[in-house]
Amino acid sequence: MNIELYKYSVFGFRFKLMLLLSLVYTSCTKGSLNPGKVFVSSSTYTTLIDSVTVQFSTIKLDSFVTSSASSALIGHHEHALLGSQEVKSYFPLVAPSSFDWDDEEVLDSIVLRLVPNGYYLGDTTELFDLEVYPLFEEIETSDDGYLYNLHSFQYDESNSLGKKQFRPKPGKGSAIEVRLKDEFAREIVDFMQAYENHVDKITLFKERFNGVVLNCDRNTTNSVLGITLADSVPHVRLYSHKVSLEKETIIRDLNLEVSSRNFNQFINHDSDNDYSTIASGQDKLVETASNGLLALQAGSGYEIRVDFPYLNNLLEIKQLGHEVKAELHIRPNSKLSPWSELPDLVYISELDRINANRNPLLTSEETALSGTLYLDKVYNEETFYVFDVSDYLNYRLTESIVDTEKGLVFSLPSDDLVNSFASLIVNGSSFSNNASQLYIYYYYYDNQ
Amino acid sequence: MTINKTSFVFLFIICFSFYFKGEAQNSVSSPYSIFGVGVLEPKSDATNAGMGHTGIALSSDGYINTLNPASLSGLDSTTFLFNIQGKASFSKFETQLESQHNFDANLDAFQMAFKVNRNWGMSFSLQPFSSIGYNIYSEKYILGTMSTYPVEYIGEGGISQVSWSNGIRIAKGFSLGLSASFLWGNTDVIENSYYPSITGETITNSRSYKVNSLLLEYGFQYHQPIGSSVLSFGARINTESQLHNSYEHNISNDNGVQLLESSDGGADLFLPCSYGFGVALQFRDAWLFTGDYRYGNWSESQLNIGAGEYKDTHGASLGIQFTPQKNYYRSYFNQIKYRAGVFYNQNYFAINGINLDEKGVTFGATLPVKASKINIAYEYKQSGTMEGGLIKENYHNIKVGFTFNETWFRKSKFQ
Incomplete structure (x- = not known):
């Protein structure tokens, strides 16, 4: 009886009906409504803070490795702001592994063959005076095995091996051949004949022929050329011939050494401009001391540093909200850095008070953070780089005591640094118009 | 009887747990629920709802009248009533430019009532007091710029009400009522700020509110027989x-x-304090005419309404019920009670001076199923307006209540 009663009560039709009723939870929506501001009343707000003062300065790398570069650079140019700048390329000569000289062979000529890599800076209407000089001393690396942008080796500027004047062509173009002195060819042939069977022939060759420096006449040249470095170029080509039944031309190539011992030397000749007053890599040339203009340049090693002297002020509003976005807008000077010459890639790193301990800022994908370049090709007024420093500033604001001596530095990719004079002249925050600036989008809480 | 109680408790727990589940899943109820304590839910069950939500003057005769605790003295002394009620709502929200269709169905309320003694009726009930469910998109300016950023406002939750009500007959035809309700609720209010134009972080700002209160309600009813009719x-x-x-x-x-x-x-x-008056005329046994008036002193409220202003509310309803008396056992349709009603309610806030009154018509019926009853009410309601960037709302609401009494339990005893 009781079992029957139980079944009826709990498993009966009406019980199931009620259970079904209590299980019905359905909801769906089709379409959308944006009734807007009448409905919402929120005390949160987001504001753009563009009044956080940042201080820009130009710094200069003490030195940087230029050996084992992927290309050679030769030339001279007058930078509108940084003055006269020159680059030379040094190469050791490689002794040929075999040199079978026939007594009936007649030496004709010797040329240096260079292949442009396409990099070019300057005016293509002007002539380029390329010069080749023999070195007086052997190229030796520093103790660390590298050669740097400031290294140099002696040569006699009054005694060139050869010169060539030509009109550079933009793009890679064909090989450039510089006729060298016949005496130089004679010396090589004589040496190789004399030491052909010497066990230490290669070392003796290096000691005898220290190498060459490729240079330009900076009085007449106002352009810079990039030269391809590969296994077989550049090289010195010896032309000779033999006459038997008919004339037979013989070609021998002696490679310029592409190794840790070839390097580019960069020279700033102008000692009168503001930027040349930067005495060491630890110094800063604040923007107010350089008319509000900042220099980032490959070759010379100039870089732009930005400091946040009033970052502590943001701590005061830290409890009131959160920074949802922080952007550094870096505005190139439209006259000194027209949009067509702007570097594609500019990286940003953190550094300390003495411009050391670099720590690259990273994206969420852990790759180096670079600026996004916006181009205004028509008016060039809204051309600028944007660097997203949101994470960086949020991280800085978590410090219990904000170290205002830490800053950020904008730099060029290392390959550009040693293989070009790529430059970016930037309007500082104190510049009269189109100034670079920090923009912080700040979300204010409703925690009152 | 032990088994009956076991099943009852079991059912009660199921309903209770699903009620909370439903509360947690509260979906879109109305964009206007962003204001104040949300959209106030009518207290009436499907029986009262079918008559334009009238019933202040009606006694709990065969059903549990939740509009006036004094009505409980009118319960049948041998009856143990249980009512479970579901609600389905088809709504259309319109602005000048857009429209949105919604469908919601959930457990609405349940009550139980019984007679403590000959003059004292008691009930327990669980039902929504107000509901909050909205999803609103808007935009804000980034101050200091001409740029805007989208902000999404989401509200979920509401206030529930569990009541202990008592109605005592103190004189012939005259009853007093007292109801003590505990109000509680959880509401999540979320504001999502997006920054697509500056590819900035998304900020989620949420507040989880918990509210509770004790609410007292007093009531009286007086029933005066006039011939074969009763005026209440x-x-x-x-x-x-x-x-x-x-x-x-x-x-x-x-x-x-x-x-x-x-x-x-x-x-x-x-x-705030609110009150209502009702009058009803039971004309012979076939016709019942009802009329209610409601007032809420909401202008005294300190609720936070951004663009709005509080206002006192007035509301009125008229209802009619027809019970066929002839050939009761010959046709099932003659066993059904038929209802209809109209109602008008003012909203407790206005926005930018624009009133958001609601008005509607209702139809209802009570279908006897063996010893139990299925109460159905349909309501068509309009509220709001498209003026001033506001929203006009059209609702088709259906309430289905299932009322059974002790005889349902007792019936099994005789099997």
Whole structure:
């Protein structure tokens, strides 16, 4: 009886009906409504803070490795702001592994063959005076095995091996051949004949022929050329011939050494401009001391540093909200850095008070953070780089005591640094118009 | 009888748990629920709802009248009533430019009532007091720029009400009622700020409110037989009450970083005094005419309404019920009670001076199923307006209540 009663009560039709009723939870929506501001009343707000003062300065790398570069650079140019700048390329000569000289062979000529890599800076209407000089001393690396942008080796500027004047062509173009002195060819042939069977022939060759420096006449040249470095170029080509039944031309190539011992030397000749007053890599040339203009340049090693002297002020509003976005807008000077010459890639790193301990800022994908370049090709007024420093500033604001001596530095990719004079002249925050600036989008809480 | 009680308790627990489940899943109810304590839910069950939500003067004759605790003295002394009620709502929200269609179905309420003694009826009930469910998109300016950023406002939750009601007959035809209700609720109010134009972080700003309060309601009813008819009067009054409020405040970004975490007592909310009068005429046994008037002193409320202003509310309803008396057993349709009604309610706030009154028509019926009853009410309601950027709302609501009594349990005893 009781079992029957139980079944009826709990498993009966009406019980199931009620259970079904209590299980019905359905909801769906089709379409959308944006009734807007009448409905919402929120005390949160987001504001753009563009009044956080940042201080820009130009710094200069003490030195940087230029050996084992992927290309050679030769030339001279007058930078509108940084003055006269020159680059030379040094190469050791490689002794040929075999040199079978026939007594009936007649030496004709010797040329240096260079292949442009396409990099070019300057005016293509002007002539380029390329010069080749023999070195007086052997190229030796520093103790660390590298050669740097400031290294140099002696040569006699009054005694060139050869010169060539030509009109550079933009793009890679064909090989450039510089006729060298016949005496130089004679010396090589004589040496190789004399030491052909010497066990230490290669070392003796290096000691005898220290190498060459490729240079330009900076009085007449106002352009810079990039030269391809590969296994077989550049090289010195010896032309000779033999006459038997008919004339037979013989070609021998002696490679310029592409190794840790070839390097580019960069020279700033102008000692009168503001930027040349930067005495060491630890110094800063604040923007107010350089008319509000900042220099980032490959070759010379100039870089732009930005400091946040009033970052502590943001701590005061830290409890009131959160920074949802922080952007550094870096505005190139439209006259000194027209949009067509702007570097594609500019990286940003953190550094300390003495411009050391670099720590690259990273994206969420852990790759180096670079600026996004916006181009205004028509008016060039809204051309600028944007660097997203949101994470960086949020991280800085978590410090219990904000170290205002830490800053950020904008730099060029290392390959550009040693293989070009790529430059970016930037309007500082104190510049009269189109100034670079920090923009912080700040979300204010409703925690009152 | 032991088994009956077991099944009853079992059912009660199921309903109770699903009620909370439903509360947690509260979906879109109305964009207007962003204001104040949300959209106030009518107290009436499917029986009263079918008559334009009237019933202040009606006694709990065969059903549980939730509009006036004094009605409980009219319960059948041998009856143990249980009512479970579901609600389905088809709604259309319109602005000048857009429209949105919604469908919601959930458990609405349940009640049980019984007679303690010959003059004292008692009930327990669980039903919504107000509901909050909205999803609103808007835009804000980034101050200092001409740029805007989208902000999404989401509200979920509401206030529930569990009541202990008593009606005592103190003289022939005259009853007094007292109902004590505990109000509580959880509401999540979320504001998502997106920054697509600056590819900035997304900020989620959420407050989880918890409110509770004790609400007292008094009522009386007087029934005066006039020949074969009965003229009834009733009134009820809710005293004002503080709604205690506390919240947890969380702000986080889409990188999962907790930016702010706090909790606060919050400012108490104020539920104002409200009252209502009702009159009913039971004309012979076939016709029942009812009329109610309602008033809420909401202008005294301290509720936070951004663009709005509080206002006192007036509301009125008229209802009619027809019970076929002839050939009761010959046709099932003659066993059904048929109802109809109209109602008009003012909203407790206006926005930018624009009133948001609601008006509607209702139809209802009670279908006997063996010893139980299925109560159905349909309501068509319009509220709001498209003026001033506001929203006009059209609702088709269906309430289905299932009322059974002790005879249902007892019936099994005889099998």
